Amino acid sequence: MKKTRVRFAPSPTGPLHIGGVRTALYNYLFAKKQGGDFILRIEDTDSQRFVPGAEEYIIEAFSWLGLSFDEGPHVGGNYGPYRQSERKAIYKQYVDQLLKAGKAYIAFDTPAQLEAKRTEVANFQYDASTRDAMTNSLTLSETEVQQRIANGEQYVVRIKIEPNQTIVVNDLIRGEVKVNSSVLDDKVLYKSADELPTYHLANIVDDHLMEITHVIRGEEWLPSAPLHVTLYDYLGWTDTMPQFAHLPLLLKPEGNGKLSKRDGDRLGFPVFPLQWTDPQTGELSSGYREKGYLPEAVVNFLSLLGWNPGNDREIFSMPELIAAFNLERVSKSGAKFDYKKGEWFNHQYIQQKSNEELAELFLPTLKQHVGATLAVALSGDRSVFGDHDCFVFGDHDCSILGDHEEGQPRGLPLREIVALVKERVTYVKDLWEQTAFFFIAPTEYDEKTVQKRWKPDSAEQLTELTGVLKEVDDFSAQNTETVVMQWITDKEYHLGNIMNAFRLALVGESKGPHLFDITEIIGKNETILRLERAIVKLK
């Protein structure tokens, strides 16, 4: 049994879009399931559309997602080079072979002439029925062909499709697909202008030479699969031809058409794994990574868009996906991109993270928001910064994760803060909005909440509460809660009124985790300061 070898072969014409990521993922899962190789090949045969940075982007994206290539331009391998632009000489040899065997021919018709032909003749196709009326090596004498080439005239090499043959493509997902060769056209295989083959030829030659066993690609390639089968035949490689599997497409959520690069930001979600800035226009497209997605969530989400394990299970780690994956369970019809489900997956994966891991992931976002106060922190001051009274970190990283010296600027135990709110966030970034009040004390209060929660006697009651809290030595959540509850009971105050006003003072609005978990974390002094400020401001 030959070793399974699959390739992902993007064209470096821009950022990789999410449909391409899924295709790569399925290739990867399939290869790893078989203990095979996963190869990256850069298909840069279109010199016109090359975009600088695209290849690096692709490699970085897969590195983030956790798909690693066994061979490729960045890691090497025994079947290189892995950029088609570096394989010119290889292709030329096979072009000559086809020409010599009469399986292909040289054509001089210019793009302009073809364009004219297409507007003049409806449904014009360069094929057996028309090639005799065109300017090519079939209609020109051998000497004239040589003459034109010697004169520097540009030409292309076209495959010579024999009409009226039945071509069978065996597809692992769709079964046998039969087409009559007469509907195929004499596709361009090679362009003299840049001495590069087109996709079709380069693809077949490389897959053969790289000993690819399975071609797993998007359904958009199905119509040209018969051409590819013919090419294997013409080159004499039929017996080692890879198996084909054409994947269903990822469709726009709104209904029509396949998901395209432009859809993402228009519909409010990323279509690229990583953020991308167009080098030409400077236009910025959002990415899953920057949006706050965990790569595991993206992988899991994508894996289930067009494939299912045959049971109700939905959460899979990468090793579990590899174990469960097979091509037989890939569906045949296109899948609309359900962005909401993606959010749900991310939520699930966030819950799986430990508090330490989440705190670590949150740190960059947190620093963005409170970064300016770090300098204040280092000066040993706990002081007013801008309009806000800011809580700051002792020394950035260690104190964030917990301990602090008495009398020093207090760092907040980020790990514990994260633990309190993690089940309510979808993105790592949401942690900021859920926890901002821990770091920045409220100085303004949400108007609606004030109207609803700040009662006529709130100021008086909270003043009294402040007095009670000042007497509390053990400020643990449990103890503080016991004391406060006892006080409320003794005074026969209305529990909700007290607690809601208390929360308003600490948080600034009506949200957040259990109140006494908040007081424990921000500590006695800060709790009292916030109460006093609210009493003054809301009186």
Next chain:
RNA sequence: GGUCCAUUCGUCUAUCGGUUAGGACGCCAGGUUUUCAUCCUGGAAAGAGGGGUUCGACUCCCCUAUGGACUACCA
């Protein structure tokens, strides 16, 4: 226009001739809660249409409709 592919709740899907057509997302309702969320429970929600085949079709076949892809010297 031509060729090819597809068609189960709004969405992703299970079902491989006999099921009250299952699950998940989303949505709605209720519950938990000192707030907001989370969470829990429940609910509404599907076999495109028409012919066959069969004792019996979501499932097999045909037609129609609809959707999609392709139709470049792009991949």
